[in-house]
Amino acid sequence: MIVGVTGSIAAGKETLTDFLRKKGFVYLETSKMLAEELVRRGLEPSRANMQNLGDELREKDGAGALMKMFLKKTEPGKNYIFDSLRNAGEAEFLRKNVRDFVLIAVDAPQKVRFERIMKRGKPSDPKTWEEFLKIDNRDFFDETNPLGQQTGKCIEIADFKVINYGDLEKSKKKIREMWDKIEEKEDEKISRIIIKRES
Numbered sequence: 001m002i003v004g005v006t007g008s009i010a011a012g013k014e015t016l017t018d019f020l021r022k023k024g025f026v027y028l029e030t031s032k033m034l035a036e037e038l039v040r041r042g043l044e045p046s047r048a049n050m051q052n053l054g055d056e057l058r059e060k061d062g063a064g065a066l067m068k069m070f071l072k073k074t075e076p077g078k079n080y081i082f083d084s085l086r087n088a089g090e091a092e093f094l095r096k097n098v099r100d101f102v103l104i105a106v107d108a109p110q111k112v113r114f115e116r117i118m119k120r121g122k123p124s125d126p127k128t129w130e131e132f133l134k135i136d137n138r139d140f141f142d143e144t145n146p147l148g149q150q151t152g153k154c155i156e157i158a159d160f161k162v163i164n165y166g167d168l169e170k171s172k173k174k175i176r177e178m179w180d181k182i183e184e185k186e187d188e189k190i191s192r193i194i195i196k197r198e199s
Contacts, residue, residue: 001186002074002098004091005083006154007106009047009136010113010120012164015171016106017081019179025079028070030054030086035124047124047135051149054086058147063089064097071097086139088153102182105158110136112166 003020007013021027034053035045043049057065067090070082085091085103094101108116114132117125126132142148155161160178164171 001079001100001102002094003079003081004085004094004101004103005081005106006085006091006103006151006158008108008110008113008151008155009132009139010116010125011106011108012116012166012171013083013106015164015168016104016162016175017083019172019175020079020081023079023179025081026074027081027083028073029083030066030070031084031124033066033069045124047126050124051086051135051138055142055145055148058087058089059145062093063087063147064093066090067093085154087147087150088157089147091154091157100186102160103154103158104178105155105161106164107155107161108164108166 003025005013005016017027031050034050038045038049038053054066061068067082067085070080074080082094085094091103094103110133113136114129117132126135139149140152141150160181162171162174162178
């Protein structure tokens with residue numbers, strides 16, 4: 001199974017990805033892959049530069065460009081987390097090319113996310129409210145580029161959504177409930193395959 005994770009900047013996706021890692025999922029992260037390529041090019045791995053590079057790769061190799069790179073890293077029989085999808089075309093690509101694909105979105109209000117950014121202090125994070133709004137608005141939906149940032153659309157088409165207001169226990173409970181539903185769907189698929197083979 002491949003679980004695609006999408007969501008706004010600093011929405012708290014780590015709670016979800018930590019849960020899946022404990023389930024044995026292998027974690028692959030677009031920001032890490034993009035940051036490594038920026039360093040190779042001698043560029044600063046800032047949030048804006050990562051957005052620019054993601055746009056560039058999608059324009060060059062299609063909406064599924066980053067997902068193709070991830071799929072090359074996968075091995076049969078293993079489960080993977082693809083974090084983070086930023087364009088709706090990436091989800092469409094995976095739905096067409098992966099039999100067991102689920103898209104999960106994590107979101108939170110802007111002010112909550114900005115407070116988290118100020119606390120965590122990642123080098124790639126914006127440093128002011130104005131800078132945060134500029135990057136967050138582009139990330140949500142870049143009107144100028146159909147192959148650009150579309151996190152808002154990704155959230156809209158997700159199979160499951162988690163709204164993370166900051167109550168860790170509530171978020172964990174929501175994730176556990178969501179996982180139970182995913183497992184039920186997987187069991188149904190397996191049952192249908194067995195019935196089909198026996199008939």
